[in-house]
Amino acid sequence: MKIITLPHRAEIKCQGYWDGYSSFVTNDKSVFTEDGIIVAAKKTTAADSQCFDYRNCFLLPALIDCHIHLRMPAGKTSPAERIKKYLASGIFAARDAGHRDGFLPVPYYPFRLLQPGYAIFKRGHYGAAIGIGAGSLKEALQAVDMLAEKGASHIKVVASGIFSFSRYGETGPASFSAFELKQIVRRAGFHNLPVMVHASGDEAVRRALQAGVATIEHGYFMSGETLSALADCGTYWVPTLIPAAVRLTDKKLRLEHTPEERSVISRTLAQHMELVAKGAALGARIACGTDAGAPGVEHGKSLYREIKLLQKAGLSPLQALRAATSTAAAACGLKNTGSIETGRKSCLLAVPGNPLENIDVLQKPTALFLPG
């Protein structure tokens, strides 16, 4: 896997490319770029244009992981080493979901790391590992201001617990009221920041939707009514299937659970995958995020596994690919990326086959092209 920084002008020859939206691969055999932007062919016939011969590959937009915890797990690997793993997996950008130690130094060029710094959770509720506790609405709003001032690219709010491994259907109570969430969204909007909300259980998701958040993370155990509301209002949903799946497949992690717990996790995952299928059928905007850094969820490689799980849940290869490219870019507010179109940034991935015919080509990408 090569990581190529594009020169001033370039032509990348390929077998064809998938633009990030369409149900087909184009017949075009070249993508042209100038100063890191995709341009129309006629613009780059200049003599100084450098040619990259990838005629044995297809191109698609470089991938995005919408939900990671770069600082987790603690120790072992540095954030910079983890970022190399993302790039090696064809991922050029990721949205972090918070850590109790806050912001990481940036930039990790050429990687695009979107950071909220700390997640905001309700004191006394779940969230201490990934953020700072707010004891009141006033404190939560002060936290929004502080994070905005420190350069957050979005605000992360923890609005519920996580799903129980021992009692099917339990997620802990919804921590913030709909009113509190609405005020947080409003304050974040004042700073032009979108709000990413960890919400599991029907009540927490319903409140987050009412508040007008940008993305729902996880969203376990939504009712049919709430799922319809999510699809109708166009809020992005990042279901994160892999954290539950690895608890059943990872040898070490499996042993941490009793057979009864494994059965609860298995049932929870099956129900969540069913929700994903129903959501897709309703037209919900599903974006791909892994929760990498959570137990057993590897940085970088997990995105391919999440895409496969979305497909297993019932998304078509096209829908699953969109979830990790064009829809992911929109969900994360990564403007001008996520598709191969004139005027978009030249973040491109070369893979050894047509991704719409065989999604497994994402497992071993050939080259990642990034703006210079």
Ligand SMILES: [Zn+2]
């Ligand atoms: Zn998370």
